[in-house]
Amino acid sequence: MLGRCAARALGALRGLREGAPPARSPGPSRRLLSSEKVSEKDHSLPKPCWSKDMRLLFDQFMKKCEDGSWIHLPSYEDIATQRSQDFSTFIHAYFPTASEQINKEKLSQGRIFTRSFEDGLGFEYVMFYNDAEKRIVCVFQGGPHLQGMPGFFHGGAIATMIDATVGMNAIVSGGIVMTANLNINFKRPIPLCSIVLINSQLDKIEGRKLLVSCNVQSVDEKILYTEATSLFIKLNPEKEFHIKELVLNSAPPA
C-alpha cells in the first residue's frame, strides 16, 4: 500500500512515459493548487544525517542518471493538511464501506509511514528507476529507531522498505496499485544502521496483476540479507484516470 510520495514520483515520471526526455536532475515537476500547503523538502536528496557511504552511492547513481538510463525519484513529505474532499472521493471510489470508517480528524494528521521519523533516526532512502529494465534500486540507510533484536533491524522495518520499493516499481509500471501479497525470506539479520541496496525487478504483468521481486544486499553485494516476491493488483482501470488526476494534482510546485 503506497502513498502520495509514490504518486508524486509517478508524476515526475509522467514526462518519460509520454515520450518527453527523462529528467536529468532531481526535483518536483508539478504545480500545486494555490490553496494547498505542503512541505517542499525532498527527502531523497543528501542530508547531514546521511553517512559518507550513503552519499557516495547517491553520487554514483546520479552519475548513471546523466545519460537518461536511470532516473532519480524524488520523495516529498506528506501534505500536512490533507485535502479531505479529494481523499473522500478517492476512498469512496474504491472502498465505499471503508470510507465510512475513516476518522476525518485523524486523517488530517496523516503522515507517510516511511517519512514520519526525524532525520537520521528512521528510514533514509533514495530510489533510482531504470525504465528499460523495469528495475528500481533503493539505497537505504536505516536509523537506530528501527531496531528489532538488539543490534539489528526489525523485520517489520525491512518489510516496510521492501514494500515501498517493490510498490514503487509496480506503480511506475502499472499505475495505481495495491499490495496483494508480500512473501519475504529473511536470510541473515541486518546490522542496525547499515546501508543496504534493495534491488527490485518487475517480473511479469498478467492482466491486472503485477509480479515484482527483490533482494536486499550489502553495498559490496557480498551479503544477501533478504529475498522477496510480491503481487500487486491494479485498481479498476475504468476509475484509474480519475484517481491518477486526483493524486497527481497534489504534487509539489515546480
Place this chain on the structure above:
Amino acid sequence: MLGRCAARALGALRGLREGAPPARSPGPSRRLLSSEKVSEKDHSLPKPCWSKDMRLLFDQFMKKCEDGSWIHLPSYEDIATQRSQDFSTFIHAYFPTASEQINKEKLSQGRIFTRSFEDGLGFEYVMFYNDAEKRIVCVFQGGPHLQGMPGFFHGGAIATMIDATVGMNAIVSGGIVMTANLNINFKRPIPLCSIVLINSQLDKIEGRKLLVSCNVQSVDEKILYTEATSLFIKLNPEKEFHIKELVLNSAPPA
C-alpha cells in the same frame, strides 16, 4: 526479528513455564542491575491516547486474565543506554561477521521500532497470551503516522505488527527465535487509525522450526483484512540458555 520488549515479556512468562501460578495483573517481574537506566513505562497499559474502543478491549481481555487462562504481556521501552558488552556478546555468539559491522555509537541510540513513536502517533498495542491454546491476540490501534495510501495504513506498518505478534508467539513457544519467512496476503486495506485484532496461532513445531499463522480482523470480526503465515528458526539451542540469561537480566525492576 524481535527485540528486548519481547524478551522481557518472555521473562514475565517464565513463572508460568516453570509451573508458578500465572500473573494476574500486568507488571514487571525482574530485577535490573543497579547500573542500568531504563524507562519503566509499560506501553501495554492504557494511556490517554487510547480510544474508548481500545480501552474497552483491554478491559475485556484483562477480565479473561482473571482465571489465568489468558496472560497480559507487558511491553517496556528499550533501555536508552544499552549495555554494549552484553550486546557484543549476544551479537558475536550468533553473527560473528555481523558483529564487526555494528556501529557501537549508533547502537547506544537504539530503540525498538514499534515503540519509537510518540504516544498515539504510531503503534499502540497490547498482547494477550493463551498458553493452553498457544495463541496470542494483539489489540492494535495504529496512529496517523503509519499512513500508506491516503487514508489507510502502510502495508509495512501492518507487516510490522504481524511480525511482532507472530514473533512473540514463537518466542513464548520456542525461546529465542528469528523470523525466517513472512508471507502476507493483504485482502482489504485497513482505514488509518483503526483498531484491529491480530490473532496468531502456533501451528506446528518441527525441530528448530516454528510455524505460526495469523489474521488481522476488525474488532467485530466481520472484516478479514489480512492473513499471514510465518516461519521462525530457534537459534542454536546449545547457546540458548546463555543468551536468554543475558537478555532476561535486563528486564525492568520489580
